[in-house]
Amino acid sequence: MLETTKMIKRVACASLVALVAACGSAPVGPGFYRVERGDTLSKIARSQRQSVQSIARWNNLTNPDSIEIGQVLRVAPPNGAASTSGAQRTGNASAASTPRSAPGESAAASAPSSISLVWPTSGNVIRSFDGGNSKGIDISAPSGTPVVAAAAGTVVYAGNGLRGYGNLLILKHNAEYLTAYAHNRALFVKEGESVAQGQKIAEVGDTDTNRDMLHFELRYQGRSIDPSRALPAR
Known part of the structure; x- marks a missing residue:
């Protein structure tokens, strides 16, 4: 039983990066592709018979090397727009010449309207997204200081196996x-546990960082x- 528990923990830690990056595995629609482990934008472009520049432009990617596991990319021209798969490539060509959103937002920019969060703790925001x-x-x-669940859900990770995050809950x-x-200084919920919005789940701390x-x-x-x-104004 002990060996089984240890093995589960090792698997959980090994897959944590993918878990943070991949929010579920729902199928994507035609013209879209979900990034898998080992993918590069060049590899995806070849498999979809598109150019790297086109896919970067359709997804507002300022850095084509920054795609993440689980990320959903548009791989077909939006609204019938022309692809540049056959266009001439020049040394000063930009993958996304006019980015309209931050690198991490793209097609998901309007998504927060479909989820309502509460602030996970009191205090001042000292670094923005x-x-x-x-x-x-x-x-x-x-x-x-109490840390509460921003929305109702299920604990899928509780531990300190991911460097740079300290005591972490997902x-x-x-x-x-x-x-x-x-x-967090302390965690008060376990993996598999269901939590309500506003329920205390942890306490603010300084694990793996230099301040509380x-x-x-x-x-x-x-x-x-x-x-x-997705957070209310305060």
Whole structure:
């Protein structure tokens, strides 16, 4: 029994990155593709008979090397727009010449309207989402400040097996949404447990960081989106 438990924990830790990145495995519609482990944008472009530039432009990708496991990409021209698969490529060509959103938002930019969150803790936001270096928001609060579930869901990870996150909780809310709560001092829920919106699940701490704070992420279909868009004004 002990060996089985250890094996489960090892598997959980090994798959955590994919879990954070992949919010469910719902099938995607025609003209879209869900990124899998080992994929590159070049590989996807070849398999879909499109150019890297076209796929980057359709998805507002400022960095074609930054795709994530579980991310859903448009791989067919939107609204019949022409593909540039046969276009001449020049050295100064940009994969996304006019990005309209942050790298982590793209097609998911309007998604937060379909989920209603409460603030996971009190305190001031000291770092905002940018979709690149910051895939969530950092909220400064004294050690021991309660951390609550931003929405009802199920605990799919509780532990400290992912470097840089400290004591981490991940909640799955449905097939599309995940929230993550990092750097906690203490965790009060276990994997597999159902939680209600507003229920205390942890306490603010400084595990794997240099100050007391909560790092909070929201993922839609495996892609980081700005959680402040789904949080009430305060």
